[in-house]
Amino acid sequence: MQRRPHLVGPQEFAALYDVRPGVVSQWLVRGVLDAATAIVISGGRFWPLGFAARFDSISSGRWELRSEVLADLIEEQGEGWSPDLGEQLPAIVGQKEIIELFHLPSQGNLATTIATGRFPAADWRLSGSRLWLLDTVLDAAPELQASSRKLPWVADEEVAAALREGRYDGPGSTAASRGPYARKAL
Known part of the structure; x- marks a missing residue:
């Protein structure tokens, strides 16, 4: 099996900090989480696990990382690495x-x-x-x-x-707005 970078979507990101998945969308709308930290794939946002795991320090410790969830995510995704930036990811x-x-x-x-x-x-x-x-x-x-x-x-x-x-601009290249905050621009 090829080594893959560890990633999280909004549900996994939320689990890392014991919040509802919709809270991640709220963080984006409120500017707590910068949309530029995510990569967009098929209209969804995904984050490198390294970034997601250090979000607690970026957010001034307001949310606490659940280390057991982090360990589970790494185990589920198998041997790989946890990049910090989207530019470190393969296509x-x-x-x-x-x-x-x-x-x-x-x-x-x-x-x-x-x-x-x-x-x-x-x-x-x-x-x-x-x-x-x-x-x-x-x-x-x-x-x-x-x-x-x-x-x-x-x-x-x-x-x-x-x-x-990283210059693809076709279908799926922009984040689809979902949920109650969809009308607010990200």
């Missing part, structure tokens, strides 16, 4: 980026491929989202292509390069 994709990468006609095509077990297992399942290393997806493309009767599964090299270089 990571969710379903929206994969659909754009392969120019799939619909999300249903990808959902069916995942459901039938032909798509590689997700590298992470965080806050209800499946995430993959871009390389995991690209490495699976020849097998996907060989097993597909209708879809070409040929990666768009421009999209792959944009994802790798």
